[in-house]
Amino acid sequence: MPSSASSTAAALSVADVLKQAAQPVLNASTHEQEEAWPERTIISGQLLSREVQAGLYVNMHDVLYLGDCAFDARKERSLSCGLLLAGEVAPIGIRGYDPVIQTRGRPFLFGLGQATQCDRLWRAGTRSRGAGVTLNPDFLERFGADVAEDGLALLHQYLQPGSRSTVLPSSRALTQIAARLLDHPYRGPLASLFLESSALQFVLEIAFLLRDEDRLVRQLGRWHLGRVTEAREMLDARLADPPSSLELARQVGVNLTTLQENFKTAYGLTLFAYVRVERLKLARELILDQGLGIAEAGYRVGFGSPAAFTAAYRRQFGHPPSAERGATLN
Structure with missing residues (x-):
């Protein structure tokens, strides 16, 4: 059964945020952070991350930051793909590399070929709404073996040693997938099936965009x-x-x-x-x-x-x- 971490309450504490952020993306212990931060409300809205297949996480957020919140942890080797639908999102600081900056309405990819220390600072008053997926190497290797798609080979490049990020052209299909993820009405097993299907659609659409971009760059x-x-x-x-x-x-x-x-x-x-x-x-x-x-x-x-x-x-x-x-x- 896929694991999940989710919170849809109207208010989230600092510890809630850290637990959410650590599971799918950073794979880091939040013990030290929880000691450093009081149990106070820091976010209003919903924040969800769920492992829908081994090594494949779907991530969603629709939040308002009520106070400043800094996060610093070790991010494992992985590839993150996301789309900011509205508002803003804080840049991702990567020790030894340039920060990763998202553009509203444009899909972004962010890959690390090795475990690296990362940090992020959210400012009070920031609103943000978006969705995406995080892929661990084992999922990409397993999924790529089952699907004949050139774009998947390009995804593997983001797991090579170092840090690599890309902003892709806007995509109506990805925008619709992200919006459906945030607004879906399902619960229980039907919700799990919907999230898994949508996450796989998101991955494939990213692969199509990469394939098309690679072809057009050559032309x-x-x-x-x-x-x-x-x-x-x-x-x-x-x-x-x-x-x-x-x-x-x-x-x-x-x-x-x-x-x-x-x-x-x-x-x-x-x-x-x-x-x-x-x-x-x-x-x-x-x-x-x-x-x-x-x-x-x-x-x-x-x-x-x-x-x-x-x-x-x-x-x-x-x-x-x-x-x-x-x-x-x-």
Whole structure:
């Protein structure tokens, strides 16, 4: 039976936080820390870590830090993958290496090839919401042997001697997995099954992102891939009112022809087609997840009339929006 450490009470003490942090990531004893810290409320919210398979932990948090909290412990050889959905997260200090800094909305990987002393300082008033997984070497070796996926081989590189971290392009799939992990309603055996399945999906999606990034770095070069990624994130942030192609090229620092060619290579779509497809995907989420009517969802993503929205939706998904479960016209 997988082990777990979780706390969903409205308030957590320093000792609670240390126990949570030590189990999946740092594998450290909290005895000395508990003596050093009083039993006082330090966090409001929920903090959970659970071993869903041997060597695979799923981690989730949605918290407000009520006071400063410092943590210093020995982190074992492992790979952590996470996604910050909202708020901020403190950098991870790594003795002998540069600190690891997360970017909101961007998946990050952090690997240590040997046990290393790490520290972290959370400041009072900081809010943070995110989810991810931690992989120990035995899990990665066992899982990699069962799944034929080039990206898994790239994950192994993060367990080589030293410290290595990467920030990957934003991923709608990972964002949805992380949000579902934080908001799932399940209890008991069904919750365990859901957490295990979601953790494995998270690992595979990270592997896909690594594989794609490796391919595109070979094709475009890391600098040009960075510009394309920046352009895509700017479009994602302004789907309803996107910048012009020329403005986009100017903001990311490349000429328009280069941006258009590299964007098509990276994502298989022109700039215009990418915006149209992402608008329709967002509209589908609004209909299915938020219960918006067809006309309202179309308006939200920039369509001037329900008829134009329905026609575009049918071309993209093969059926009209009215065919979605629970969809209504108004």
